[in-house]
Amino acid sequence: MLAAPEVTLRRLAPFDPRGNLASWYATGFVVLVAAVVRFTGLSRPEGKLFDETYYAKDGWGLLTKGVEWNYTDNVPAYVVHPPLGKWLIALGEWAFGYYDDGGNQRAVGHLVNAAPEFGWRFPVAVAGTVSVLLMVRIARRLFGSTVLGCAAGLLLALDGFHLVLSRIALLDMFLLLFVLATFGALLVDRDARRRAWLETITAGTAAPAGVPWWRLFAAVLFGCAVATKWSALFFLPVFLLLVLWWDAGARRSVGVDRPWRATLRQESGWLVICGVVIVAVYLASWSGWLLTDDGYFRHYRAANGQSELPIIGALQNLWHYHHEAFNFHSTLQTKHPSQSWPWQWLLLGKPVTIHLAYPGAPWGQAPVSEIILLGTPLLWWSFLPALVATTWLGIARRDWRAGAILLISAAGLLPWFYYAVDAHRVMFSFYTAPALPFFVLAVVYVLGAMIGPPGEEHGDRRLIGSVAAAAYVVLVILCFAYFYQLFVGEFLPYADWAKRMWLGNRWNP
Known part of the structure; x- marks a missing residue:
């Protein structure tokens, strides 16, 4: 029987995730804010924006x-x-309709005959809204506070980078x-x-057994991430x-001798199963x-x-496809x-211009319509100080939460430095999208310490x-409203428009 002193019982006791009704009301309010700003005017601007010209067509x-099909040449698309x-994205097109650039390929929605742009953007807006919901509940569980959970969700919901990626049919919001x-x-x-483990040592029995269903579910979700973009493998x-x-x-x-060796011996089988999943x-x-x-x-x-x-040949062909696609990703320098x-x-330093229009007059005189993939500046300029503070606090407190936040943040950012320095690969700021929630968690971790x-x-x-x-959260909200x-x-x-180009030519299209 394992000893169970009071300190051990406290360490093992997990945070009660259920919460009271008020916590769900607060969560619902944050998610409602996220949904309103994501779905309002979702079909505007008209047409395929940026890489929607690829992904909306691929979905169809x-x-x-x-x-994926090239309808112009009537051949498979590479x-x-x-x-x-x-x-x-195809699910949204099935539900709400689609048209191609020439208006030749048209279809009404099976559920609602809406503006076709709404069709291919709808699934992305849903993904963005759901990610805010997850953010609130994950941060609440991580920090043991409904207030901090809602703060994390609100900061994510009112980040311009997250909002723009929630309103155009790219893949990065699904990856996030x-x-x-x-x-x-x-x-x-x-x-x-x-x-x-707590129940086991309380009852005086052997090590816990059973199927780790949540771990297997995590494997399913991670398989979905890899099936969206290969860069998920960094995590x-x-x-x-x-x-x-x-x-x-x-x-x-609980006093297990050589806990790392015991963990590797007893958990390796389940980890292999997770890999198979x-x-x-994928x-x-x-x-x-x-x-x-x-x-x-x-x-x-x-x-x-x-x-x-049969079967083996198809998998060999798929492997060849992956080999060619990997070469493309590794050598992209256009x-x-x-x-x-x-x-x-x-x-x-260099946000992506998704859309730009200034009809009716020369540049500098006409009104400007622009969609710029720009994070809410006050929030994003807090990330580096927050990550430094999280590192210091995590070491000082030996806090596993800080370690988790920092490791995942690094996985979403540091590998791209290799491709930039070694391969000089062309890349864009939206590559950091899946790490964004963890940057926000670092900010909220510091707010909790304050x-x-x-x-x-x-x-x-x-x-x-x-x-x-x-005051910080209010200032971020005001900054979001300004942009x-x-x-x-x-x-x-x-x-x-020019007043909002705070970094001048770096933000100008």
Whole structure:
């Protein structure tokens, strides 16, 4: 029987995630704010914006052909991202309708005959709204505070970068959602495992057993992330490390000898199963390509005089497709006016211009309609100080929450430095999207440290800290409101537009 001193029981006791009705009312309010700013005027501007010209068409091809399709030349389309995000866009096109650039390929929605732009943007807006919901509940569980959970959700909901990615049919919002959801599932798995250990040592029995359902669900979600964009793989080592770290910590708390070795011995089987689940989900996303004969490279081996066995031949062709796509990603150096480097991203050094129009007069005289992929400046310029403060506080407090936030933030940002320095690959600021929620969590972690722990002895400090934290959130909201027209493409007089170009030529299109 394992000893169970009071300190061990406290360490293992997880935060009660259920909350009271008030916490759900507060969550609902934040999600409502997120939904309103994401769905209002979603079909404007008209037409396909930025890379919607690829993904909206790819979604329609998947819906009608089972694979991405080039309708102009009536041939399979060569694409370099997995299909899942485009399948999700296709669902919106099925529900609300679609048209191509020439108006030749038209379809009314099965549910509502809406503006076609609404169709391909609707799934992305849903993903953005759901990510805010997850953010509130994950931050609440992480910090043990409904106030901090709602603050995290509100900061994410009113970030311009997140808002723009929630209103155009790119893949990055889906990637953000699945990475964040994977972390949330692993967080619940951590609590469930610690609860199981608590029940075990309380009852005086052996180590807990059973199926780690939340861990398996996290594997499903991570498979969805990889099936959206391969860059999700940057997060895999960190998620694996977190699972092992948290499990070893639980074993250490109950007095297990050599907790890391015990964790590797007892959990490796489940981790292998999780790997199988990830691969299975990823392959399932390619089902349209695998189960039809029309996909690009679908019969590559047969077309080049090689044997093509059933099933195995299809997988070999898929491997060749992946090899070609990897070469494309690794060597992409075509210049683009909105490209930027990773060291510019958190400083908002070069945002992406998604849309720009100034009809009726020359530039400098006409009103300007622009959608700029710009984070709310006050929030984004807080990220680097918050990450530094989180590092210091995490070390000083030996706080696992700070470690998790920092590791995932690094996984979403640092690998791109390699591609920038070694390969000089062309890249864009939206590559950092899946790390965004964790940058926000770093800010909220620091706000929580400012507020301090509860208790009468901390009354004055908590009052001052609460006022300072609330003032910061209000200032971020006001900053978001000031730039709002640039996030949704509303027309501004040129002079008002120019006033918002705070970094001059770096933000000018």
